[in-house]
Amino acid sequence: MLRAAPPLLSVQPTRALVDEQFSVLVEKLPLACPVTVRSLHHSEDKDDWEAYGFYVSDHRGVVSVSEDLSFGGTYTGKEPMGLLWSMRPVPGSRSGLRLRRRNVCGPMLVNILVYSGHEGFRGRAPLASVLTERWHMAPGVQRIKVGQEGVRGTLFIPPGPGPFPGLLDLWGGGGGLVEYRAALLASRGYVSLALEYFSAGELQSADVEFSYFETAFNIIKEHPKVMADRVGLFGLSLGSMVSLYLASESTVVQPRCIVCISGNYCYPRGQMLRGVNENLRNRYFDKERVDENNHHIWRDISLEIIKDPAEKVNVSKISAPMLLVNGCDDQNWCTVETAEDITQMMRAVGKEHLLSKLAYPDTGHLIEPPYSPHFRATNFIVDITKKKVILLWGGQTKPHSDAQEDAWRKILSFLQHHLYGSPTLKARM
Amino acid sequence: MDRKQCCVKLSVQPSRGLVDEKFVVLVQNAFPGFQLTVHAHHQCEDGHGWEAFGHYTADATGTVNVSEDPSLGGTYSGAEPMGLLWSLRPVPGSKPGLRMRKKNVQTPMEITVSVYQGHQTEGFVDQVPLTGVVVERWYMAPGVQRIPISEDGLTATLFLPSGPGPFPGLLDLWGGGGQLVEYRAALLASHGIASLALDYLTSKITMETGKMVDNQYFETAYRVLQQHPQVLGSRIAMLGLSFGTSVTLKMAVYSQVVKLRCVVCISGSHVQPVDGSVEQILSFFHKNADKTRFNEDNEAIWRDLLLPIPTDPSLKVDVGRLQCPLLLVVGEDDQNWPAYESAMDMKEMMERAGNSHLLTILSYPNAGHLIEPPYTPHARASSFRTVSTRLKLMALWGGQTAEHSRAQEDSWKKMLAFLRENLYGGTDPGARSISHL
Numbered sequence: 001m002l003r004a005a006p007p008l009l010s011v012q013p014t015r016a017l018v019d020e021q022f023s024v025l026v027e028k029l030p031l032a033c034p035v036t037v038r039s040l041h042h043s044e045d046k047d048d049w050e051a052y053g054f055y056v057s058d059h060r061g062v063v064s065v066s067e068d069l070s071f072g073g074t075y076t077g078k079e080p081m082g083l084l085w086s087m088r089p090v091p092g093s094r095s096g097l098r099l100r101r102r103n104v105c106g107p108m109l110v111n112i113l114v115y116s117g118h119e120g121f122r123g124r125a126p127l128a129s130v131l132t133e134r135w136h137m138a139p140g141v142q143r144i145k146v147g148q149e150g151v152r153g154t155l156f157i158p159p160g161p162g163p164f165p166g167l168l169d170l171w172g173g174g175g176g177l178v179e180y181r182a183a184l185l186a187s188r189g190y191v192s193l194a195l196e197y198f199s200a201g202e203l204q205s206a207d208v209e210f211s212y213f214e215t216a217f218n219i220i221k222e223h224p225k226v227m228a229d230r231v232g233l234f235g236l237s238l239g240s241m242v243s244l245y246l247a248s249e250s251t252v253v254q255p256r257c258i259v260c261i262s263g264n265y266c267y268p269r270g271q272m273l274r275g276v277n278e279n280l281r282n283r284y285f286d287k288e289r290v291d292e293n294n295h296h297i298w299r300d301i302s303l304e305i306i307k308d309p310a311e312k313v314n315v316s317k318i319s320a321p322m323l324l325v326n327g328c329d330d331q332n333w334c335t336v337e338t339a340e341d342i343t344q345m346m347r348a349v350g351k352e353h354l355l356s357k358l359a360y361p362d363t364g365h366l367i368e369p370p371y372s373p374h375f376r377a378t379n380f381i382v383d384i385t386k387k388k389v390i391l392l393w394g395g396q397t398k399p400h401s402d403a404q405e406d407a408w409r410k411i412l413s414f415l416q417h418h419l420y421g422s423p424t425l426k427a428r429m
Numbered sequence: 430m431d432r433k434q435c436c437v438k439l440s441v442q443p444s445r446g447l448v449d450e451k452f453v454v455l456v457q458n459a460f461p462g463f464q465l466t467v468h469a470h471h472q473c474e475d476g477h478g479w480e481a482f483g484h485y486t487a488d489a490t491g492t493v494n495v496s497e498d499p500s501l502g503g504t505y506s507g508a509e510p511m512g513l514l515w516s517l518r519p520v521p522g523s524k525p526g527l528r529m530r531k532k533n534v535q536t537p538m539e540i541t542v543s544v545y546q547g548h549q550t551e552g553f554v555d556q557v558p559l560t561g562v563v564v565e566r567w568y569m570a571p572g573v574q575r576i577p578i579s580e581d582g583l584t585a586t587l588f589l590p591s592g593p594g595p596f597p598g599l600l601d602l603w604g605g606g607g608q609l610v611e612y613r614a615a616l617l618a619s620h621g622i623a624s625l626a627l628d629y630l631t632s633k634i635t636m637e638t639g640k641m642v643d644n645q646y647f648e649t650a651y652r653v654l655q656q657h658p659q660v661l662g663s664r665i666a667m668l669g670l671s672f673g674t675s676v677t678l679k680m681a682v683y684s685q686v687v688k689l690r691c692v693v694c695i696s697g698s699h700v701q702p703v704d705g706s707v708e709q710i711l712s713f714f715h716k717n718a719d720k721t722r723f724n725e726d727n728e729a730i731w732r733d734l735l736l737p738i739p740t741d742p743s744l745k746v747d748v749g750r751l752q753c754p755l756l757l758v759v760g761e762d763d764q765n766w767p768a769y770e771s772a773m774d775m776k777e778m779m780e781r782a783g784n785s786h787l788l789t790i791l792s793y794p795n796a797g798h799l800i801e802p803p804y805t806p807h808a809r810a811s812s813f814r815t816v817s818t819r820l821k822l823m824a825l826w827g828g829q830t831a832e833h834s835r836a837q838e839d840s841w842k843k844m845l846a847f848l849r850e851n852l853y854g855g856t857d858p859g860a861r862s863i864s865h866l
Binding site for chain 2: 109
């Protein structure tokens with residue numbers, strides 16, 4: 001029985017870092033033929049994630065995802081990387097999911113598949129598929145668990161003789177040890193420490209935690225492969241707040257530069273960092289809202305904080321260049337307003353030139369490395385009470401994904417300029 | 430701390446690539462006009478060190494882009510994006526006659542790419558580079574399956590592409606050195622062709638019984654491929670290099686069992702006793718062994734064994750009877766086989782027979798015998814032990830490195846296009862149009 005040859009699907013490259021682009025090409029299709037190109041990933045939590053676009057082959061029987069337009073699916077238009085950033089749980093999945101890689105030593109496996117037709121493709125067998133690998137770690141990057149001096153985290157060291165600039169990588173109120181961004185930063189040339197600073201019952205007060213972060217910073221600074229005067233801070237959400245507080249108040253932590261994503265600056269003096277969220281919500285409980293889906297919006301709580309200087313980190317004491325990256329549709333924290341307030345505070349002491357601000361329209365709170373799926377709302381365990389809610393982070397998928405891509409490029413450029421740049425460039429004051 | 434050291438940044442993209450994929454090597458943040466050496470080092474499975482390097486000068490922005498900027502010296506010169514790989518050569522002090530061939534295709538080749546200060550030519554191992562990264566080069570794409578085949582007395586390995594299939598198939602034959610060489614088949618499978626690497630000179634049966642395989646061995650291999658559930662039995666090609674060409678042409682023209690969609694012959698000849706077994710063909714060559722010449726470096730030149738191209742039809746595969754497209758790839762500096770002369774003779778035969786429209790010849794000046802997948806080192810001569818004589822000597826393969834490497838790159842690309850066109854395209858209901866390649 002003569003069987004027809006399948007279409008020829010090629011992805012280049014098949015192995016890439018997560019912030020690298022790929023091109024998907026389908027050849028040897030029938031002419032002017034409707035096809036669906038789909039991505040499929042089975043996560044470590046055993047959920048299935050997918051994205052797909054509806055295409056039509058041209059007069060040569062070719063579909064090029066980089067060049068052609070998608071007419072439907074999880075993304076439309078000319079979107080070379082839509083198969084990654086528009087991924088979402090397949091129909092029938094649990095709700096409130098978020099995709100975050102835990103094992104950074106191995107790649108995320110993403111299958112790219114081609115189906116004939118548009119609607120109803122799930123009921124058909126794919127015509128062709130290619131397995132691709134998306135890595136957070138470049139070859140030669142070392143991963144070293146840190147456990148000295150009570151500090152918990154993972155250190156990632158780029159390949160090569162060094163020495164390298166360093167980064168302290170701080171995530172937010174969700175806690176835990178999140179390694180993937182530090183792994184990626186090491187793959188881009190920075191010794192990066194992913195720090196765990198939230199764990200049940202360990203850190204009793206924010207002030208004790210203060211020395212914890214100083215110790216962590218020193219671990220990087222004193223590492224034989226690190227240039228001690230070129231260590232920066234990189235924080236998201238609560239991690240941003242910690243970064244700003246350290247930079248303004250610590251005599252030990254003198255960062256070369258600071259990146260704050262979706263940052264707030266509300267420092268709970270004398271209290272546990274772990275309890276900061278609950279604390280705020282208790283004080284401003286009338287400001288907490290839920291939307292029509294019962295997703296929790298904490299944004300308005302944060303608007304109250306801005307009004308009270310006693311609650312805020314005294315950012316005017318900071319003397320390092322700062323990059324603030326925020327989403328205008330952040331429903332978790334009023335990050336754009338916070339950035340404006342920070343600007344005022346810096347302007348008042350003549351330090352506004354240290355600030356660079358990026359504010360992306362229709363972008364939410366979770367601004368992650370590029371091509372990561374967008375999460376408008378996900379499950380969140382509210383620290384001490386262990387209560388599980390669904391938090392609204394905000395953002396619309398397409399603009400949020402554009403923001404992630406643009407922000408990452410600008411963040412890397414900012415880091416390269418301040419941490420790798422010539423010492424004759426603008427020095428710290 | 431030396432301020433110069435902190436500045437230079439090196440990136441290679443992609444950091445994990447297939448062996449035939451190009452990469453971009455970028456040096457940034459050097460001082461403008463800075464002289465530097467970009468260096469590649471690889472330790473192969475046998476433990477030998479290989480290195481390549483190019484001399485560059487950073488531009489006004491302190492950047493060197495190896496894909497665009499000219500190397501001013503080193504193991505390659507000029508603008509050569511992949512020079513760091515194809516110009517790899519054994520490090521000083523290595524034993525002579527080395528050839529780099531990956532045995533384990535399930536792991537990548539690891540190359541360390543570094544930047545050294547100044548234009549250097551030696552002593553790299555004694556210095557600390559300014560910066561370095563690690564690059565992986567893979568013969569197998571993710572999802573490609575490697576399946577050892579030992580049924581029906583075969584010694585072979587099947588590589589299935591990623592995906593549901595079914596896929597066109599290919600029989601992959603190497604030359605007179607024998608062994609089961611997998612890397613080319615693995616790479617072809619990474620491009621969508623189910624490929625069977627076949628050991629036909631040192632197969633398990635031959636090693637155990639001392640007897641060479643006969644024609645049936647190849648027909649069995651073809652059958653195993655054809656009947657595999659993930660292979661399209663009507664779309665099978667055959668690829669042979671060197672002595673593998675002799676077998677391939679024989680099967681393509683004379684076998685009643687082997688029905689090929691297309692044929693690729695690299696660095697080989699149609700000269701052989703027609704309908705001879707493998708053993709008989711080898712004897713035929715051995716009879717002419719006195720025509721072996723040696724150059725001033727005592728390297729063996731075997732191209733004369735089959736010259737002059739005979740006029741006796743019983744000594745040449747009758748390519749005029751070929752019914753499928755044939756791609757011949759030859760190096761004009763081949764010192765091991767008279768591949769170019771054979772190609773010209775085959776052309777003449779096919780023109781007389783009226784089937785020359787099936788023939789494509791890719792002939793490369795200054796390319797040698799071992800036309801391999803691109804961006805792998807060129808060996809102008811190397812240690813070789815023929816299966817028949819068991820004599821080990823230095824065989825002269827020929828070729829000038831830069832041009833040979835260009836030939837490898839060009840021929841591989843054209844071979845893939847030829848295979849895709851014939852295996853994925855061709856007569857089908859709802860015919861597709863011509864591949865844009």
